[in-house]
Amino acid sequence: MTLDAALPALLCLPFAGGLLAACMHRRAAATWLTMAVAAAGLLLTLGTWPAMAAGQVLRWTLPWVPALGLDLVLRVDGLAWLFLVLVFGIGLLVTAYARYYMPGEDRLSRLCALLLVFMGAMTGVVTAGNVIQLVFFWELTSLFSFLLIGYWNHGASAREGARTALIVTASGGLCLFAGMLLLGQVAGSYDLDTILGAGAAIRASAQYPVILALVALGALTKSAQFPFHFWLPQAMSAPTPVSAYLHSATMVKAGVFLLLRLWPVLAGTQAWFWAIGGAGLASLLLGAVAASFQRDLKAVLAYSTVSHLGLITMLLGLGNGLGAVAAIFHIVNHATFKASLFMAAGAVDHETGTRDLRRLGGLYRAMPITAGLAVVASAAMAGVPLLNGFLSKEMFFAVALTTTQGPVTDVVVATLAVVASAFSVLYSLRFVVGVFFGRARDALPRVPHEPLRWMRAPIGLLALACLLVGMLPAATIGAPLAAAAHAVLGAATPAYNLAVWHGWNAPLLMSAMALVGGCVGFVLLRNWLNRHDVPAWVERFDTRRLYERGLAWLTVDLPAALQPAFPARRLQVQLRLIVLVALIAAGAATWGATMRFGLAPSPVDPLFAGLWLLGGVGAIAAARRAKYHRLSALVLTGGVGLVLCVSFAWLSAPDLALTQLVVEAVTTIVLLLGLRWLPKRVDEHSTPTVRERVRRWRDGSLAVLAGGGLATLAYLAMRHPVADSASRFYLENAYAQGGGHNVVNVILVDFRGFDTLGEITVLVIVALSVFTLLRRFRPAPESIGVPRQQQLQAAVGHDDGVTPMVEDLRIPGLIIKWLAPVVVMLGVHLFLRGHDLPGGGFAAGVAVSVALIFLYMARGARWVEARLRVAPLRWAALGLLIASATGFGALAFGQPFLTSHARHLALPLLGELPLASAMLFDLGVFGAVVGATSLMLVALAHQSLRRPHRGDDPETS
Amino acid sequence: MELVLALAIGVLAGCGVWLMLRPRTFQAIIGLTLLSYAVNLFIFCIGGLRTGADPVLRAGAPLTQYADPLPQALVLTAIVIGFATTALFLVVLLASRGASGNDHVDGPDGTP
Incomplete structure (x- = not known):
């Protein structure tokens, strides 16, 4: 089928583009290339829509190791399609934005290359049809996010943030790998379709809790969920376009994508409800509260991302079909408004030179268009009616009222949901009012003015999307959402209504309460928030300290504590142990073995014996003289090498003799060149102390044992008849097949x-x-x-x-x-x-x-x-x-x-x-x-x- | 012949092990060289001793006429890798000598 053939092109395009972009020397060329690749990817994805609309799954397979169940399988269904649109669409907008945002002296070839490769890795994650392949691309996204967060690698905070993000998300990825291996074992295949079909068996298996824990660790670290959320605020030292791309639409969404992908397999149990729903609820609340206290624009957005991802995770954790639909809907909505807010925050930073909420104010006079766009996006974030955020939040409230866990849980979850939404309104207001309204400030690092048109256009497009989806949901997002929901839920897709007006009902009341509560809170707390730092009780939930202490223990304290337990400091002790272990192992292996002397000894040639008499004496003399007379020891060793060389020739191995001869020459020259730099040593002929004698006797007996053992072994082996080895094949085929x-x-x-x-x-x-x-x-x-x-x-x-x-x-x-x-x-x-x-x-x-x-x-x-x-x-x-x-x-x-x-x-x-x-x-x-x-x-x-x-x-x- | 070679292997290995356990870097490097001689000879001898066998294919000769090529190929590889290890070890020795000021295998921690 022709549409299937688009899949490998989709995956290869960003990687090829990344390689090419790395070689570009001009800013315009690099960004145009990136935009072209993103646009091509977007068009290819849109081109596959007919199949999605028909509910088909596109598959493309490249067999690799079929015996191990390892094939390269690309698989696009409605869910993957929706994510592909986000990955390519927002990637396109972010690149256009980055071209004007990034400082002028940067040629952007590195940024574009990294963005493209990251895009490819994300494409790999969402199109993976094999779970091992999914983990591979998953780790790739961690790796390239590390490089992107640390893009300005001269800054210590960028390096620190990048490292934390890598350690947290890549460790989560390793857990996920283990989980996927278990999942594959239980399901009998690593193929995603097989696993999706084996949901009931997997949930019933004894390994289900382990699988769930490992997969949850992977997803929660990636989506910055409590208690692993601390990496996301730290990652804000990334350039703003990177944050807009990774931390709104792609990287952090990979975690919830995974939960959705495996939803049919893992969801619906009590363990799932408490693990996923609990982490989601905690992040929802914690993120919303922490965001309200931040002063840095990007920090507000980072914590609000934690909160909104918490909302999505919680929706998934509830385990009912409507929750999954609402989660998918909110993933798309959050990506649009958060990406535009990140870009707006970047525009403010770019034009004023600061991101500090306390120093900003009244910018609507200087930047009216940006202000208007930011107001729309923040309103969507707060859940104001007629915008997309309102719709998904309504669905969220409706789902929160029916957790299926009993009335008490319902009330608690619903109340907490309203509280978190009120805080969401509060920080959205603080963001918009604090930056664009109120008194204009003079003491800004730069005189603000409207940013360039190309920097505004991506923000504008995304804000327009917020409005369109908010007002005409069924006409815009209806069909893709249905396709994605069908891909996850199949026949069990619940009925849902995407209308703007649902009538007077409980969710509407909850929305109103959240909006009013948030506004009142903002009016009351506004001045207090600007004057005070983050309160200590919020900081207490910050798991970063815990992580840092754990890391320090693992990398510094633990090795320091273990070191004395192992004799690792002195080489001689180690070598002695190695020789001793080798002796014991060889002794144990040969103990009691019966040997057959199958071959009669060949007659001794006196010349050969004389040759080795010389060789043996040379070796012993070299051993004696190596301490004080290095040159003569070297000459003696060379002599032994020559004896060896003659023996090879004698025993019908001219190739070996030849190689030994030339290598001997080079080794001697190399060692001679090194001799000059060694310290001078004079033979003092002092009588050895008792300790030295003991040491020499001990080493001497080890040496005699090793030499004697090897000699015995060699003798026995030489008298043993030679088995029919692979040599016969080589002799027979060397000329026929090798031509020599x-x-x-x-x-x-x-x-x-x-x-x-x-x-x-x-x-x-x-x-x-x-x-x-x-x-x-x-x-x-x-x-x-x-x-x-x-x-x-x-x-x-x-x-x-x-x-x-x-x-x-x-x-x-x-x-x-x-x-x-x-x-x-x-x-x-x-x-x-x-x-x-x-x-x-x-x-x-x-x-x-x-x-x-x-x-x-x-x-x-x-x-x-x-x-x-x-x-x-x-x-x-x-x-x-x-x-x-x-x-x-x-x-x-x-x-x-x-x-x-x-x-x-x-x-x-x-x-x-x-x-x-x-x-x-x-x-x-x-x-x-x-x-x-x-x-x-x-x-x-x-x-x-x-x-x-x-x-x-x-x-x- | 077998006895001579076995004794040779034993003497080389014994000298090599003895030197490897000594405290000076140069002793250790010579020890490694001697030990690798012993091991190469050992691997070579496992294939059986042949004097006067043909190393190269001739038309019409029976297969039993040839020396075993397999241990030879193994030892040839080992000789080259052995050279590489010796060179690397020598440079590490020189670097350690320059950094620590003495030629003890434990660097600055060893007695000068």
Whole structure:
């Protein structure tokens, strides 16, 4: 069906637009793009209306892991449709507003990109047809709201507010994730339609209370409900367009959207009534009272948002169908008037330079149009007749009178609802009268005047919507509301009447009481409110302190208390424990196992035994000398490495021998470069104390145990017959499928190419870490000075401070210089033959970087860099790109990632050549290894250059 | 041959563990190198010892004629990663030495 195909476009459009907007350099371009995307999204959504009007559900599925029930499912019904209109429509208006609101020097590409991506995340939440997918987008909205609230990240309050919002909403999101997993388990599927159909079974299951608690935690944190409401007032340090978008129409509405989405599944129980209804009622009252006491315009709006969301949550908590309809209606109404009020507050702030209610007044003279629009929007917020807020509030009163929980609850809920509405009238009046009427003030930071037309237009459109819906409800919102209500309630949708006049009845009386009460309260309390701060008893309900104390305990006190309990401070203790645990684990695993000596021992070659006699002696000597004689220990270790290399060659593994040889060379050079910065140590031959003896004996026995255990294990394993392993497959298929004779290389670049891709990525990451760490390297004070050897050379006049070795090593230097191109050729040779003969990208890459470091050693860094442009970062990046591009290339032919292709090509002059795409992959490996290795070597070698320039000034280095 | 290699692995591992438990950073780095030699050799030997086997495919040779390629591929990867770890460790060692003024593994908390 054609309409279904619109869904992926809806979801992808904002994300693609966000990527594009991030690259825009001009304000106009970024905002036009954002508006175009929002408008396109809005038009696409409106285009799907015929299906909504017919009561259909649009679905679009992309199978991903069907076995786990994880498919990408996009699903739009009436409820999602209504939210999509809000997300795109208000997004469009907010962007138009932001273009003129944001300070002139900001290019807005970041704001637009973030707004668009947030829009995409919201679209993802409301169109999710799979609950895991819903949680994914849910967390995305938390993440991007963090970035948007902290948009002015130079301000401490913005960072603080963003962090609080992220911690609260993302933790709620994690709870929601757990809840959704449970929900999916009980329902047997993560598909939303299946879950919606399994409502009765879920409510009856034993896990229902847990699911309800977890889902409620997610929804209540997101919608800023008591006791998690504190993040919303703190988030007011966001730019006003962001508040107008996130904190009126989208982010905070995600919570109530979720409650509506799962309403057919979870609602209607006593637990639901008390958890959701209770939180809603508390937020409704608390928000309304707290809003009345605020002085900052945006703080008034933030607390009033808490209050109105509380109203919606409470309506949902009541658990009857009419409540759900009223909730949907109020969601739309609240989005329109609150977004316009946020924008009006922003316009006042923009034109006067302050948001303090006590400093503002009489602005209707300077800004008559803005004043008129703000009056309409506030009246809607207060619930004045002929405006949309009145209608939904009437429905709210009607529902509050019939809680189905008994007459006492009815009376209490209804009374509290009237009280909260009276406070809502009070703060609306305070907002409008305090800012626009009364005495005009002179001492404003700026001389106020009417804002630009484009800043007023979005406010005007939304105020117009308030009026239209308020006067002609059935003609405007009737059909979409019916579609949304039907999507939630299905056949159980109750009859409701959207007329402006319902006759003389109880809800009308309650409305009148609230209006009169609010006006009287305002007249009585007005001056008192302007003179006093927020009273202490209101502050007491502020859970922010609790949150801050909890956070401090979790991140500071608890770790501090736990630290002494674990021996985490000393590395040696940790290592000893690791070795001990490994010994015990290995012992326990092999205890009592019977071994078969299936293979006869092969005859000992005396030469081989002699070789390892040398190796063993070298290792022990290295262990003895590593403390005081580092250079000789290093040489001895290198010797052991060479013995290892010969053994590999001896035992039919030339590839290993080759790699071991080149890696050995590079490791030794790296360690040699580091030796210079270590403190001098002199062997004093003092007699060890008793404690030292005990420690040595203990470590020595651990070492003997570990070595002996490993030796025994190795011996037993070597005598054990080899099982038929995967090797057989590789041997049989290396040529047939990989097109190479060197099986080891084919395994690395073809069969297990994905592992190798990961490995070279690790290598490059390590090289980057080395590079970054060395840029910040501060040598110890005593090793900054010129080494003794160079001092002596300077005394005989050979040292120019930069290329100290040149004069003294003239002949070796010359040989090395001539040798370097040969080593490069060796590298190329190793690479080219790698697929069929011992060699390959790894060995070749290391060999080439050895050639490079040879040049550095022979002629000094300056000489090399004056003649040769070494760009290790580019090599590494290019290598990784080639390797991944080879992998993705397979996708273009419809094959899985990294599938290789081999073929023999007959070329003129060269004859028949084996060519495999794995060769290209090996080229990537080669590039990455060259880049990573030379990056490390060059970074280390450069440390010797720091002395002549900047070594004495650690701050600049 | 098996005995020689097993003893070699044991000696290398023993020296490596001993050095890793020492207090100086340079001892620890040499210890890690020796230990990784031991482990590489161990993994390699698990595949069975073959002298004079063919490492590269030849036309017509039976499968039993070849050295086991699987442990070789594993060890080849391990050698390269081992080099990366050593380099990273060296730089951390240098940074710790510069920041704390001594070369004890526990940095400023260790005895100089």
